[in-house]
Amino acid sequence: MLPTRSPRRTHETAEFWDACAQGRLLLPRCDDCHQYIWYPRLFCPHCASSNVRYTEVSGRGSVYSFTIVRKGSGPYKEHAPYVIAYVELAEGPRIMTNVVGMAADDVHVGMAVRVVFEPAGDTDAIPRFTPT
């Protein structure tokens, strides 16, 4: 497994990470303009509203772009090659993540993926994506 650690929570992001720990993917969504928001925050960059709530989403999407990192750094140094990707979620946002569970050389743009939660720290989990 690629390196994981407990994410640092803020007042704005604790609900997101708590849900990840339970195996659920949430996105913030604006109660006024109904747009999904990424990265997680309790402010809507679409309409400047603070009426933002976390909503559970499908966890399905496709690879928008990716790279195979051949020379990692820090905790990833020993794990190269590994894949970093932008995954376009079915709900719209494109989020940065890792694609795991397959050979790096077989990853391609447009590939269908779904979220998997990998254990982090004692009780947390972080969302990565794997082929459907």
Add this chain to the structure above:
Amino acid sequence: MSLRGTAFIAGAYEHPRRDIPDRTIPQIHAEVAVGALADAGLTMADVDAYYCAGDAPGFGPISMAEYLGLRCRTYDSTETGGSSYLVHVGHAAAMIKAGHASVALITLAGTPRNGGAQPGSSGAAPAPESEFENLWGATIVAHYALAAQRHMYEFGTTGAQLAEIKVAASLHAQHNPHAFLRDVVTVEEVLASPLVADPLHRLDCCVVTDGGGALVVVSPEIAATLPRRSVKLLGQGEAAKDTNRGRIDLSYTGAVWSGPRAFAEAGVTPADIDYASIYDSFTITVLVTLEDLGFCEKGQGGRFVMDGGLVAPFGRLPFNTDGGGLCNNHPANRGGMTKVIEAVRQLRGEAHPAVQVPNCHLALAHGTGGALGTRMMSSTLILGQPDA
């Protein structure tokens, strides 16, 4: 309000060294400040405006002004990464136009080869997006590789086309005795160099160098009194481009906005430009920026750079004739300063004779601070001869 003709670049200086274990960062700021002022025919006592960015130590312009012994009327520490110094030129021109300054000094220095700040690092508080990007092992190269991969997918751009950009830079760098890399390379050699983050190879990446540079921006009245030829500021644009509320589009940069703003202010078009300094942290940075500035259609950057399109003096758009960040210098991991300096050399007719563009009347300099894969600040300058 327009900045056209309100300010002139009267002095420019690039530190000659690329590996500087025996100087502090403030010392290098001071060396380049003195160098640029001497180039302009001015002294530290003439400076009434001072600009520096995130590479400056301590309290930024306050610490550096104290170190240098400056007493100015205005200070500015606008930090937009590698594009900061192009932004500073525009902001200095606005203050000159407002009557708050007449001689502005802009400095950059750093020593990443000798324990200075590393690429992509920052001492600031964590950004609100950081936990959603830092958990995945992203490197600075990976951020640009994501953009390169998407460009290849959408437009059919190839690794060989990206390599052409490095080849052109190396053809220029062979004439620069200070360049960090002076060997001419081929497309095949670029493609045979190790992949760092697919599809970017080691030779698609800029150099890591110590060093620095400085600019002196003056009012038209001061410029008229100086012995050296000054370069006229015709237009400046700046624009941040980010993840677009979560729907990032990796196919373009902030140059799609900074470029048209600068061209409109200057009253010229891309076809009028004789020489361009294009930010070249990676080869993909150049390719996308050329499209975004309007030198070719979106998606046609790969074709534009082929067949020696960027090679001075006779390519369709001679670029980075000092060897750029890809071969010459990328001091403190910030390439914007050296982009302006080489444009000044071209407009003064002081580039190396092998790469000097004949009758260089209009030049463009472009900076990209941040990363193509996430967020950036783009800044474009249009510069010209005094009669432009």
